[in-house]
Amino acid sequence: MSTFRDRTSVRTKHEGEIVNITSWAVDRIKASGIKQGIACVMVKHSTAAVALIEDEPGLRGDLNRALESMVPKEAPYAHNAAGGDGNGHSHIRSTMLGQSLTFTFDEGKPDFGTWQQLVLLELDNAGRERAVLIQLVGE
Amino acid sequence: MSTFRDRTSVRTKHEGEIVNITSWAVDRIKASGIKQGIACVMVKHSTAAVALIEDEPGLRGDLNRALESMVPKEAPYAHNAAGGDGNGHSHIRSTMLGQSLTFTFDEGKPDFGTWQQLVLLELDNAGRERAVLIQLVGE
Amino acid sequence: MSTFRDRTSVRTKHEGEIVNITSWAVDRIKASGIKQGIACVMVKHSTAAVALIEDEPGLRGDLNRALESMVPKEAPYAHNAAGGDGNGHSHIRSTMLGQSLTFTFDEGKPDFGTWQQLVLLELDNAGRERAVLIQLVGE
Numbered sequence: 001m002s003t004f005r006d007r008t009s010v011r012t013k014h015e016g017e018i019v020n021i022t023s024w025a026v027d028r029i030k031a032s033g034i035k036q037g038i039a040c041v042m043v044k045h046s047t048a049a050v051a052l053i054e055d056e057p058g059l060r061g062d063l064n065r066a067l068e069s070m071v072p073k074e075a076p077y078a079h080n081a082a083g084g085d086g087n088g089h090s091h092i093r094s095t096m097l098g099q100s101l102t103f104t105f106d107e108g109k110p111d112f113g114t115w116q117q118l119v120l121l122e123l124d125n126a127g128r129e130r131a132v133l134i135q136l137v138g139e
Numbered sequence: 140m141s142t143f144r145d146r147t148s149v150r151t152k153h154e155g156e157i158v159n160i161t162s163w164a165v166d167r168i169k170a171s172g173i174k175q176g177i178a179c180v181m182v183k184h185s186t187a188a189v190a191l192i193e194d195e196p197g198l199r200g201d202l203n204r205a206l207e208s209m210v211p212k213e214a215p216y217a218h219n220a221a222g223g224d225g226n227g228h229s230h231i232r233s234t235m236l237g238q239s240l241t242f243t244f245d246e247g248k249p250d251f252g253t254w255q256q257l258v259l260l261e262l263d264n265a266g267r268e269r270a271v272l273i274q275l276v277g278e
Numbered sequence: 279m280s281t282f283r284d285r286t287s288v289r290t291k292h293e294g295e296i297v298n299i300t301s302w303a304v305d306r307i308k309a310s311g312i313k314q315g316i317a318c319v320m321v322k323h324s325t326a327a328v329a330l331i332e333d334e335p336g337l338r339g340d341l342n343r344a345l346e347s348m349v350p351k352e353a354p355y356a357h358n359a360a361g362g363d364g365n366g367h368s369h370i371r372s373t374m375l376g377q378s379l380t381f382t383f384d385e386g387k388p389d390f391g392t393w394q395q396l397v398l399l400e401l402d403n404a405g406r407e408r409a410v411l412i413q414l415v416g417e
Contacts (some may be wrong), residue, residue, distance in 0.1 A: 001140035001276070001279035003314050015320030032335070038179045038276050038415075040316045040382050042410060044391030046332045053234045054185045058217030059227065066210055066231045071344055084195050088337065089142070091346045095331045095375070097234070099394065102241045102380045103229050105177050105276035106144060106353070110401050111272055116238065133389050135180030135382035137177075137316050137415050139142050140279035140415070159361075175281050177318045177415050181403065192373045193324045197356035198366065205349055207368045236373070237392070241380045243318050243413035245283060250400050250411050252322030276415050 002034035004136040007029050011129055012048075012122035015090075016064040019120040021132065022112070028134050029105050037138015039110065042100040044131040047090035048122035049097035055117040067093050067123075090123040097121065105138070143171035143275040150268055151187075151261035155203040158259040159194050160271065161251070163220075167273050169247050176277015178249065181239040183270040186229035186263035188236035194256035206232050206262075236260065244277070256268040282414040290326075293343040293368075297398040298333050299410065300390070303417055306412050307383050309328035315384065315416015320378040322409040324369035325402035328376035333395035345371050345401075349357035368401040375399065383416070 006028045010019050021124075025041060041050050053059060077088025101118070104111045112118070121133060141210060145167045149158050180189050187192060209232075216227025240257070244249045251257070259271060284306045288297050292401070303319060307350075319328050332336060355366025379396070384388045400409060 001142070001417070002281075003279070004174050005314060005382065032371040035154065036144060036274070036296065038177060038274055040380050042382050042389055044389060044394065046330065048156060051234050052238045053184065054230055055222070055335050056218065058219075058221040058223065061228050062218050062227050063231055063234065066235075070209055070348055071206055073196075075347075077340045079334065080336075082334070082336040084336065088254045088340050089404065091332055091337050092341055095313075095329050098237070098376070098379075099330045100379065100381050101237075101324060102179050102354055104144065104181050106271050106274075111274075113185065113270070115185040117182065131391070133382050135314070135384075139140070140281070173292050175413070177316060177413055182378070190373050191324065191377045193369055195360070196359065197358075197360040197362065198369050200368050201355045201357050202370055202373065205374075208331060208353075209348055216415065238377065240376075241318050242378050243283065243411050246414075249321060250320055250413075252409070254324040256320065278279070 001139045002016040004034055007133045009131055010120055013127040015125050017122040018060045020117055021120050022118045028103045030108050032136050034136050034138045035108050037136055040100055040102045040104055040135045042133045047087055047094050048130055049094050049121040051097055051119055052116045054115040054117055055119055084111050087125050093123045141277045143173055146272045148270055149259055152266040156261040159198045159256055161257045164257050171249055171275050172273050173277045174247050175245045176275055178244055179239055179241045179274045181272045184231050186226055187269055188233050188260040189240040190258055190268050191255045192258055193254040194247050194258055213258050226264050232262045279417045282312055285411045286296055287409055288398055291405040293403050295400040296338045297404050298395055299356055300396045303396050308386050309412050312360050312416045314384045317383055318380045318413045320411045325365055325372050326408055327372050327399040328379040329375055329397055331397055332393040333397055359407050363403045365403050371401045
């Protein structure tokens with residue numbers, strides 16, 4: 001059994017941006033030399049998320065529209081009233097979607113299905129520099 | 140330390156079906172011979188989910204009604220307009236609930252509480268054949 | 279490679295209570311002697327959740343208001359009609375937010391960003407005694 005970790009930095013440009021990090025994760029698992037186990041990908045921020053989705057332009061818009069419908073940007077947030085960055089909705093969306101995501105891998109490759117891609121979601125109201133980690137445990 | 144993995148296939152019949160896979164997970168952990176660690180269960184599809192819930196008929200309906208309220212099937216989805224399968228809502232619900240789930244186990248048994256059952260949710264607009272994986276790491 | 283686990287009990291006082299358990303998790307990882315790996319924190323109940331959020335009073339209220347907006351307490355739930363505890367909404371919210379959460383750690387410390395705190399959310403309609411587990415795998 002062994003562990004492996006790596007990190008990357010993603011510079012987003014705007015709210016609602018969805019960055020496909022699948023090939024980065026695939027590459028890091030391959031580089032680790034670990035064949036089978038569990039991977040955890042984590043974004044070190046409370047206004048971003050990581051998720052699995054079929055990454056096509058239509059769904060990117062659909063996901064953002066669904067988030068706006070469920071957690072509207074312009075609702076009154078105490079976080080904003082307290083002198084925050086006007087990003088109360090971003091925090092709630094991030095907690096709902098999740099700031100970490102765990103998946104399985106075998107033969108040195110993630111067990112993603114054909115339509116599953118790993119993405120980073122920028123949920124804050126402006127682009128940000130985002131630190132992303134991958135941690136493997138397995139053998 | 141060691142790893143163990145297995146897979147199963149679940150044939151669902153209709154949208155909103157909730158399939159209890161708790162006994163499968165319990166059995167696979169027992170079969171692994173690994174006593175303590177972390178388990179990750181993953182469905183290899185972007186229109187299904189895995190979750191923990193008290194699995195009783197009332198809540199099965201409640202969960203489906205809540206999903207319909209939060210992410211309505213008949214809303215306009217760009218994914219559908221682009222020639223998809225009319226399952227834009229399925230993708231969004233799947234990403235929200237999660238396509239993988241991680242839990243702890245000890246003495247060869249999952250740490251589920253009395254009212255926690257592990258379920259597969261069919262979120263697509265028809266039954267499907269679903270590949271489900273379990274991966275353990277521990278000792 | 280090795281594993282480590284511990285548990286704690288949290289006594290909540292009311293619905294919507296958010297209990298910061300970050301220092302407990304930090305302390306348990308330090309005590310384990312394991313330097314790098316994956317941690318899974320799990321609440322053994324289907325009407326509570328664990329999540330990462332910036333833990334400040336404004337957002338605590340915002341998160342509860344967002345949950346009430348998405349999954350209203352007073353909607354008709356079959357779970358309640360069947361003689362439940364009037365906590366149908368609690369179960370749905372718990373399944374949405376997640377009863378387990380996985381994160382990475384290194385050098386004996388969780389990889390939490392500056393604004394990420396680990397919290398237990400009481401989602402039931404009264405205070406409860408909550409069992410919380412932490413399981414580490416790593417080396």
